[in-house]
Amino acid sequence: MSFGDRFRSLFGDPVLFFAVFGLSLFGVAVVYSAGQLEVPNPVTARAWRMQAIWLGISLVVLFVVMRIPIRWIEWFALPAYILGLVALAVTLVVGTGGGTAASMKGWIRIGGFAIQPSQFANVATILMLGRVMGAWREAPQTVWTLWKPIVIVVVPMMMVLAQPDLGTAMVFGGVLVAAIFWASTPLGVLFMLASPLLGLTFAYLGTWVYSVYMLLLIAFLYLYRARGSEWALILGLNLMTGTLAWPLWNSLEDYQQLRIISFVDPTLDPQGSGYQVRMSTIAIGSGGIFGQGFLEGPQKRLRFLPEQHTDFIYAVIGEETGLIGGGLVLLAYLIILWRLVKLAERLPDPFSGIVVFGVVGAWMTHVLVNIGMTLGVMPVTGIPLPFISYGGSFLLATYIALGVAQRVALEQGRI
């Protein structure tokens, strides 16, 4: 057995492993840096040690998961999914705020630890999707054939939204889109599924914009030769979202409304997310090409951003390591996601393919929304940066997902 083979049997795909592990170590360093402030704060100053401990735990869990045969994991998908739903339900009742997100109830306190069940439920949902969609023998041809995956994702998503945690709920949406996309669903069906959201957007823009859109939608349905039941469903859904747009908007929490408004106009919410985006872009901008130097960022040291060790950690990276560091981090994410896509396309087993691509969907959503918001090109939603942001539950959940992917690579992948 050559060295490469030994390595593979131990770590799975080495490129994937080292890219993730390297980013995680870098993350501990950045969390440490985020705690180095002008005015010492005991909580954030200690955060890096907690993160290092969680990384150690995550590594152990990674190696354990990699020893579990895929068929066992597939069998375990249903109990894990049910467990996830129960945990989310419990969280809605006894959940508390955590860290910098004190207003939402997303954490359960057990002893000295606070865990965030939504992160684990997310992984369980990916496995459940794999189990249900992996059993399909042909690509879905109508909207109706997709009802199972939609229900599987929407139920936990709604419970996360009720916490209310808009960011994590978006990740569930990303997973659903990725899995449906990967199952070779025709683009027309994908469009039909997405159309209610388009209807919502157009209804917001104005009545006549919405009317034109509805005419185009009818034309599409005719040309696509949609079935009668699809006609009814899609038109009905579009009419519903179009007319319910305003009531839905009013049902959002004040701060969620503010976040969306302040994305459009940051001056409207000076102390909330508009402020965060401004501070974050100033910090990143002041980093220039080479950065202010590790530990040295003046914006960070003055703690302009309260969430700089969690959701806004990319601002610290940008300020202290500049375009070079920020660019390398982006490159690392590209490599990780690229390897996963490459892995997924080689898999003969449909369960494994859906699961690996579901992970791609989840991580992609995290990276796009998180980095996008620190750069001021995406709305501010509380969502952490994979492998880097401070937060034990999320780190552990990503390593469990990584473990499943590595097991797949070990059993049948060989990228």
Add this chain to the structure above:
Amino acid sequence: MRRSRAARVILIAMVAFLGTALFRLQVLRGDENAIRAENNRLRPLAVPAPRGTIYDRSGRVVAENVPAFQVLVMPGGVRNQRALADSMDAQIERLQPVLNLTDGQIERARRRWQRQTHLPLVLLDDAPESAVAALAERRHQFPAVVVHPYAKRRYPAGEAIAHFIGYISEISEGELELPEFQGYEQGRFIGKAGLERQYEKRLGGTPGRRYLEIDANGRIQRWMPEETSLPPIPGRDLHLYLDLDLQEYIAKIFPREWEGSIAAIDPQTGGVLAYYSNPSYDPNLFIGGISTEEFRVLNEDPRIPLLDRVVASGQPAASTWKLAVAGMALDLGVITPEEYMPQPCTGGLSFQGRYARCHAVHGRQNLVESIKNSCNVYYYQVGIKIGLRRMLEHGARLGFGEPTGIDVPHERTPNWPDIDWWERNRGYSPAENEVMSLAIGQGPMTMTIIKLAHIYAALTAPGGKTPAPRLARESGAPADSAEFHTTARDRWHLEAGMRRVVAPGGTAARSRLPKWDFIGKTGTAQAPSGADHGWFVGTGAREPGAPPEIAVTMFLAHSLHGYTASGYVAEAINFYLARKYGEPFQMFATERMRTQMGLPVDWTGWSTPVVDPPMPQRSQDDAR
């Protein structure tokens, strides 16, 4: 596979999108975003949020903000703590003659600063105008001194509102640790007591932050541009049920020589109309921290001005309690309002070997007569009919042992014993005849002034219940309240009794009001030492039979008799109703107060017989 190729294109597009945004921020707009950090350093300066204004029921201001100035000294960028402290001391020494600082002020400022030496030293929290002007003249001499405008709290009504409003002051180190103050920073002003504390979250707002750029010697270079500052979010306003005019009127006429308190509530809403405790103090003294000397004087005053006698002082309710017992008996159905008690009053009653006295010989008594005469013998018998255990249990159900839940943080729980109380405190199990003491408001029970006001408001309100007393309209749903299951006919009899208290032959006859249906009950409680305490509880309605619109309780320590208080209660009710209905107002309307004030008594109606409204007919719900 086509899907994986599409996935790759999407991936690259995403990274390119983020990369472009990063490049644009860091390279194309890098200079514009860069913060000058070469030699200069930024100092964060908290900008206090203006607290919400507190209004009374008609929009009069109870607590407001006025412009004031803080004088701050910026610490230099010296790393060495010793050198830093020395340079601050030198600056303070030079400032002392300009600002006329006392040693105490300097000592306090230095102590506060030493906890966080990277922050500016707050030399004066509320600099007098002369000091601000003097500093402006010598600006160039003190380049490290900042005069920082902010909104200071002020209570225009001062002493009249001291006890419920509370005060604000700097957050203490102990409070910083509390979960309720999570996220608060040192130096922030918070509500420390009363409404200011109760509604801190609403009133407090969120402080902002500004950054000052200073050089290595602490000299101020400039304020940082607006976009780096965080504007404060002002606190939200609070609207009270309080009638500030009535409150000030009560504070004015309250007899200074007696410690005591008065509470007025609106029986329909439970809203507190007036809330005054005597002796009082000026809450403005506490803002920004009271000086040690001033606090010592207040704290060591033998009359205890800092004690809130409305909600934090429990007293035996004495004869005023008889109506609560009557209400309980009617609620339980053990008496009917018309019935006479079996034993006529012969000056006392013997029960189970205990002889308990009455203050006179009243003969046969029914409910109305017993209230008018405050006949102990009648209530002994009502108590015996109810029975000790049932009285204690039913009283607990009616909430006699619970605080009212009024929205101030310092309410004291009234004492209402349970059956084990005697065992726990006295070491014996109670005899049945203990109920005789409880039936006349004695024995192991004490009530707060606000609690008794609430019970009376419920007793006389249509339906036999009133929402829990509360000061602010924003207090949310009122707490559960006691409910007497009495009929309109029952209440008619209770009120007829109370009406005769302020009528010829009644204990408070001289306090009758010419224009309004003013009814009430006196109480006299034995004090542990000295003269007896006086109580009066009264309600005012537009005319006999109309629902009461105000219920007032007053307690006067060592005032000898309850009728002393009745005059003040009557005048307060007269003031409130006269203004409410736009009637001409006479400063003193009762014979008692006019005589006391040496004014001519021009109304003789107080000696005419009472007029009751028609008695409600027995209706379906009477047939319990």
